[in-house]
Amino acid sequence: MSVTVRVPAKVNVQLAVGAARPDGFHDLANVFLAVGLYDEVTVTPAGELRITCEGPDAAEVPLDRSNLAARAAEALAARYGLSPDVHIHIAKDIPVAGGMAGGSADGAGALAACDALWGTGASRDELLDICAELGSDVPFSLVGGAALGTGRGEKLRTLEVGGTFHWVFAMAGRGLSTPAVFREFDRLGEGRDIPDPVASQELIDALAKGDPDALGAAVSNDLQPAALSLFPELADTLAAGRAAGALAALVSGSGPTTAFLARDPESAAKVAEALRSSGTCRTVRTAAGPAPGATVLGG
Ligand code: C5P
Numbered sequence: 345m346s347v348t349v350r351v352p353a354k355v356n357v358q359l360a361v362g363a364a365r366p367d368g369f370h371d372l373a374n375v376f377l378a379v380g381l382y383d384e385v386t387v388t389p390a391g392e393l394r395i396t397c398e399g400p401d402a403a404e405v406p407l408d409r410s411n412l413a414a415r416a417a418e419a420l421a422a423r424y425g426l427s428p429d430v431h432i433h434i435a436k437d438i439p440v441a442g443g444m445a446g447g448s449a450d451g452a453g454a455l456a457a458c459d460a461l462w463g464t465g466a467s468r469d470e471l472l473d474i475c476a477e478l479g480s481d482v483p484f485s486l487v488g489g490a491a492l493g494t495g496r497g498e499k500l501r502t503l504e505v506g507g508t509f510h511w512v513f514a515m516a517g518r519g520l521s522t523p524a525v526f527r528e529f530d531r532l533g534e535g536r537d538i539p540d541p542v543a544s545q546e547l548i549d550a551l552a553k554g555d556p557d558a559l560g561a562a563v564s565n566d567l568q569p570a571a572l573s574l575f576p577e578l579a580d581t582l583a584a585g586r587a588a589g590a591l592a593a594l595v596s597g598s599g600p601t602t603a604f605l606a607r608d609p610e611s612a613a614k615v616a617e618a619l620r621s622s623g624t625c626r627t628v629r630t631a632a633g634p635a636p637g638a639t640v641l642g643g
Contacts, residue, residue: 351453352378352635353444360541361566373541374493379633385453390431399436412451443597452485456638488637507554510612514625516600525598528570560591571599588618
């Protein structure tokens with residue numbers, strides 16, 4: 345018997361970052377929107393815990409215990425006194441090391457799949473606790489839709505979304521390390537007073553109304569200057585998308601994927617085509633949000 349869970353990528357429509365905390369993390373006001381690019385995580389009972397992966401970026405996915413999917417299986421098994429002996433297969437469509445929470449998606453997907461396979465009866469809150477231990481973005485991958493994440497991003501409040509938002513994503517030719525981008529944020533802010541992160545009410549209202557123009561005017565990412573400092577060529581990608589009529593162009597999370605909001609599917613296709621021919625990125629994908637969180641398929 346196998347269980348397959350489909351789990352979405354995300355874009356951060358607002359990422360407000362506070363000063364570094366004593367534990368090294370940063371307090372955030374992190375507005376997540378799940379988008380329709382998915383990984384599928386299948387778990388099957390096996391002699392020992394192992395991971396396989398297929399998809400365009402599969403070669404870049406770690407297949408050892410550092411993979412969040414393996415850590416999710418181990419964490420759930422440990423909590424219920426079970427053995428984590430499953431084969432986890434990841435059909436990967438979310439770009440790797442991109443700022444789209446692909447690794448977090450696989451963690452949440454494996455957790456939901458193992459939970460269904462083993463019939464633990466864990467409550468939603470217990471699963472969310474395990475997600476938060478695995479990483480700051482993992483709880484949102486389980487929940488999907490749109491949410492405001494506070495603390496280090498793991499404390500979620502669901503947000504209403506009143507329409508469909510059309511996005512274009514440009515994948516860069518190399519990766520960016522999330523800790524390195526946060527360190528660069530700290531370095532750029534040295535000697536400056538960093539205000540506490542606050543969610544934008546304007547942005548929350550734009551999501552609730554489903555208004556792409558208002559959302560485009562309200563998006564922001566405090567990590568963008570740090571990502572651009574480490575990866576200056578991303579400015580060319582952002583400029584190419586803006587020139588093609590995107591309502592907003594921003595680095596997604598810690599990057600290096602860049603995200604472009606379009607008014608409708610037609611203008612998304614136009615922005616995607618312009619980015620493809622700009623020569624400033626590796627691949628281009630379109631996706632709409634919100635998308636549902638981790639979902640057991642065919643069950
Ligand atoms: O929580 P997660 O493992 O995804 O975080 C990866 C890294 O990103 C952390 O080790 C830390 O350097 C940085 N981070 C941070 N503040 C956050 C979330 C992540 O500094 N709120």
